[in-house]
Amino acid sequence: FLIARGLSPDMTQYAILGIGSFILLLVCLLSNFVTKKFIIRGIQKFIKKSKNNWDDILLENEVFNSLSTLVPLIFIHYLSVPILSDFPSMVPFVHITVKVLLVLVIASFLVKALKALEEVSTRIPSFKDKPIMSYVQIANMMIYVVAAILVFATILDKDPLALLGALGALTAVLMLIFKDTILGLVASIQISSHDMVRVGDWVSMPQYGTDGDVLEITLNTVKIQNWDKTISTIPTYAF
Secondary structure, three states, X not given: OOHHHOOOHHHHHHHHHHHHHHHHHHHHHHHHHHHHHHHHHHHHHHHHHOOOOHHHHHHHOXXXXXXXXXXXXXXXXXXXXXXXXXXXXXXXXXXXXXHHHHHHHHHHHHHHHHHHHHHHHHOOHHHOOOOHHHHHHHHHHHHHHHHHHHHHHHXXXXXXXXXXXXXXXXXXXXXXXXXXXXXXXXXXXXXXXXXXXXXXXXXXXXXXXXXXXEEEEOOOEEEEEEOOOOEEEEEHHHO
């Protein structure tokens, strides 16, 4: 049709690319709208009608909102092949970009879910004095590391396990860089398993000039409010 209207074959290819991209954009916007309007909102209505309070925290942290991006990405992945039929060299680039975005979206969903889980735990009496934040930070770190490995493996077109094996050679460097984090991780596990320190306990550590109540226990630090209302931050491994 376009060639019959006087366009050259080269211009026709670019015109088809532009039309196809515009249609794909409309499909993505429509799918995102439908997902948010019906699926996400349906989940939100179901949660609001639920008698449980913990699932309301999922709504407050917008855990499900990031999932609405998955549907447009799936459309882009499959529809890019016919749209780019005249430009096949661009298809791998689009697919790599989509895969990277999928990894980031799923990682964002998991991080928000863990944040909601942390808030839920603070409302349960038996978990209020436990260092839940430390475990959430550990889980977040693992999510970020796995996501970074998957992203680099996708971009470099390598097996993630092979890439992880290559990083094993950098273990000594990584241990040096993350020394405090590793020490904090071990300390948090010891503090929790042996029930050594809880939020609300009164501790005294003269070597750090600290004497007061424990406010917060995280992966790397313990926050203490001294008797004079000042706040001290002590490394977790110091305990």
